[in-house]
Structures are given as C-alpha cells and as structure tokens.
Amino acid sequence: MNKHLAHAFRMLPAAAVLAAGAALSAGGGVAAAHAAATESPAAIQLAANPYERGPAPTERSITAERGPFDIEKIDVPARSGEGFNQGTIYAPTDLSQGTFGAIAVSPGFVSPEALISWYGPRLASQGFVVMTLETNSLFDAPAARGRQLLAALDYLTGDSKVKDRIDSSRLAVMGHSMGGGGTLEAADDRPSLQAAIPLAPWNVNGDWRNVRVPTMIIAADNDFIAPAGSMAEPFFNSLTAAPEKAYLELRNAGHMTFNSPHTTIAKYSIAWMKRFVDNDARYEQFICPAPAPNGAIAAYTGSCPTG
Known part of the structure; x- marks a missing residue:
C-alpha cells in the first residue's frame, strides 16, 4: 500500500x-x-449510523408541535393482542428512509389514554412509531403497567399493521405517574430496550440498580403526588448500572403537567429518544452539556453520552 x-x-x-x-x-x-x-x-x-431519520435538528424543529414526518393514526381495539387492553398507533407514512424505532406510552393511575395521547403525534412526527395505551384497568399497579408496555411493543413488532415499518431492535418505553413507575419496571425486565423515560414516576419500589437501559427521568418541582424528593430523585440515584441517565426537574410544574402538551417535556423526550433509540448524535447538543436551570427547568443532571 x-x-x-x-x-x-x-x-x-x-x-x-x-x-x-x-x-x-x-x-x-x-x-x-x-x-x-x-x-x-x-x-x-x-x-x-443508518438509523438517523429526518433533517438535522434545530431548536425550532425540536420544539415544534409537529416534526418533519407525516403520520397516520391507527386505532387498536380491545383484544387485538395479548397482554394489553387497547390503544392508538401513530406512525410515519414515509418509508423512504427505512424503518423506525418504536415507543410504547402508558398513562398513570386512574388516567385514561386520552391524557397521554399528545405524546403520540408529537413523537411520531419526529420519526418514531408510537403506541399510546389504555391500560387493562385504571387501577393497575406499576408492575402491571410495565408488563403492558412490553406487551404493546411485542404487538407492534409482531402483529400490528405497522410491523413492517419498525426495527424491532430499536424499542423504548415511556409513561406517566404509575405509568412512569411501570416504565422503570419494563426497563428492569427487558434490558434490550434502547431507552426509557419515566415521567413523574410513582412506585413503591425504589431500587433500580439492575436497570441497564439509558433512562431519563423527568420530574416536577411542585409534584405532591409523586414528590421528586422521595421518588424521582432517589429513583435516578439508584440507576447505578444504567449506561446513560439523566434527571430533569421542571420548574413551576405539578403532577398533572405531563398530561397536556408541554414544550420542555417534548424537547427533551425527543432528544433522549433520538440519541438512544436512533443513535443519532445530532441530538446530543440538547443534553450535553447539561442544560442550565432557567424559567422552565429547575434542575438537570446527567451523563454525557459515551457511545
């Protein structure tokens, strides 16, 4: 040579x-x-990186109500699959860039799917297949919600109408309150997941030392149902085996803040999912260096991605 x-x-x-x-x-x-x-x-x-989807991100694009992908909405009736009740799929219609990662989202205690439905189009239009869930019971505990999240992912990749649009190796979970606790349960049970985002997580189990999934916990400073100081923060601190982790605490926000469209929640959820589900380093700019406290963020701490 x-x-x-x-x-x-x-x-x-x-x-x-x-x-x-x-x-x-x-x-x-x-x-x-x-x-x-x-x-x-x-x-x-x-x-x-063959998993990048969509144009390079900007502050404007990541905070927009809709991303660059056109999407369709597909109802998933009861008894469509095993292990979950029913839900709604939001999926990109453009397959010219290849398959997409998939995300399952659970609501919280006594909360219907409608309260977390806004995550569906917000995330899907950025280049994900998303399924929001109606849980088996409004009173399901976090562990049951975690099992339903995983069952929904199995349905998406195995039997759903959009299974051919999904890369089954690029899956993630997300949920609010007991659904956030269920997100941690799912991550603990299935280490092959690429990302997890517990939102104001509630769970009597506070030990997540075995979670090996990149996890971002988003909490609220005025949450009196799942107080950050007794749940979200200790949960984050217990994630000692997670390869990457982050903790974001919203300013002037409460437990129900997560049930309505919220720019900061969306921005950092998209950035985390893009970085770890799609391995898209273009989104690293939003999480590393750590964002400083501001009018929307009371606190943020986390690791900078290493791979």
Missing part, C-alpha cells in the same frame, strides 16, 4: 475503512479503495 493510500485509510471513520478494505480484498485494488476513501461525507455519515 503506498503512502497516499495509507493516509486515506487513517483519515477514514471505521465504517469507511472496512468498506475500503473489502474493496481491496475483493480484487478492486487501489482504485476501488480510493473510491471508498473519497466517499461523500453524507454517504460516510449514513454508513456510520
């Missing part, structure tokens, strides 16, 4: 080096390797 080709290899990302090496071993020689080495930046970016 001459010194110019060696230099080209040193300047390439690993994915492009493999491509160039493959070209050489296939008999293409220096010319083929040079073609791989001079691949366009866009092509190299695609090779490095």
Whole structure:
C-alpha cells in the first residue's frame, strides 16, 4: 500500500475503512479503495449510523408541535393482542428512509389514554412509531403497567399493521405517574430496550440498580403526588448500572403537567429518544452539556453520552 493510500485509510471513520478494505480484498485494488476513501461525507455519515431519520435538528424543529414526518393514526381495539387492553398507533407514512424505532406510552393511575395521547403525534412526527395505551384497568399497579408496555411493543413488532415499518431492535418505553413507575419496571425486565423515560414516576419500589437501559427521568418541582424528593430523585440515584441517565426537574410544574402538551417535556423526550433509540448524535447538543436551570427547568443532571 503506498503512502497516499495509507493516509486515506487513517483519515477514514471505521465504517469507511472496512468498506475500503473489502474493496481491496475483493480484487478492486487501489482504485476501488480510493473510491471508498473519497466517499461523500453524507454517504460516510449514513454508513456510520443508518438509523438517523429526518433533517438535522434545530431548536425550532425540536420544539415544534409537529416534526418533519407525516403520520397516520391507527386505532387498536380491545383484544387485538395479548397482554394489553387497547390503544392508538401513530406512525410515519414515509418509508423512504427505512424503518423506525418504536415507543410504547402508558398513562398513570386512574388516567385514561386520552391524557397521554399528545405524546403520540408529537413523537411520531419526529420519526418514531408510537403506541399510546389504555391500560387493562385504571387501577393497575406499576408492575402491571410495565408488563403492558412490553406487551404493546411485542404487538407492534409482531402483529400490528405497522410491523413492517419498525426495527424491532430499536424499542423504548415511556409513561406517566404509575405509568412512569411501570416504565422503570419494563426497563428492569427487558434490558434490550434502547431507552426509557419515566415521567413523574410513582412506585413503591425504589431500587433500580439492575436497570441497564439509558433512562431519563423527568420530574416536577411542585409534584405532591409523586414528590421528586422521595421518588424521582432517589429513583435516578439508584440507576447505578444504567449506561446513560439523566434527571430533569421542571420548574413551576405539578403532577398533572405531563398530561397536556408541554414544550420542555417534548424537547427533551425527543432528544433522549433520538440519541438512544436512533443513535443519532445530532441530538446530543440538547443534553450535553447539561442544560442550565432557567424559567422552565429547575434542575438537570446527567451523563454525557459515551457511545
């Protein structure tokens, strides 16, 4: 290998080096390797991360009420699948960029699906398949909600009308209150999940040392139902095995803040899901360095993504 080709290899990302090496071993020689080495930046970016969906984000795009993807809404009647009651799917209609990650969302105690329905189109239009749930019972405990979240993901990837739009290796869970507690239960039970976002989580179990899923807990400073000081914060501190974790506390917010469209909740939920479900480093700018306290955020702490 001459010194110019060696230099080209040193300047390439690993994915492009493999491509160039493959070209050489296939008999293409220096010319083929040079073609791989001079691949366009866009092509190299695609090779490095095939899961990116949508244009590069901006503050305006991540806080918009709708993202760049057109979506459709699909009702999921009762008895459509095992382990959950019923729900609604929100899915991108454009498959030109490939399959999408999927997210299941649970409401809280004595709360119908309608209270968390806003997460469906907000997240789906950013490039996810999202299913919001009507739980088996309004009184289901967190552990039961966690099982339903996982059952919904299994339905999405196995039997739903949109299963062909989903990459079954890129799944996540999210929920409010006891649904947030259920989100932690689901993450504990299924370490293959790519991300979890408990919203004002409530659970009598406070030990999440075995969770190995990137987890962002979002809490509220004026929450008297699931107080941050006795639930969200200790839950976050117990996530000692999570590869990445973050804690965001909303300012001047209460327990029911999560049941209505909220720009800050949406912004950081999208950023976390994009970064860990899609491995999209373009969204790292919103979580690292940690956002400073401001009119919407009372506190934020978290790890900066390492991979």
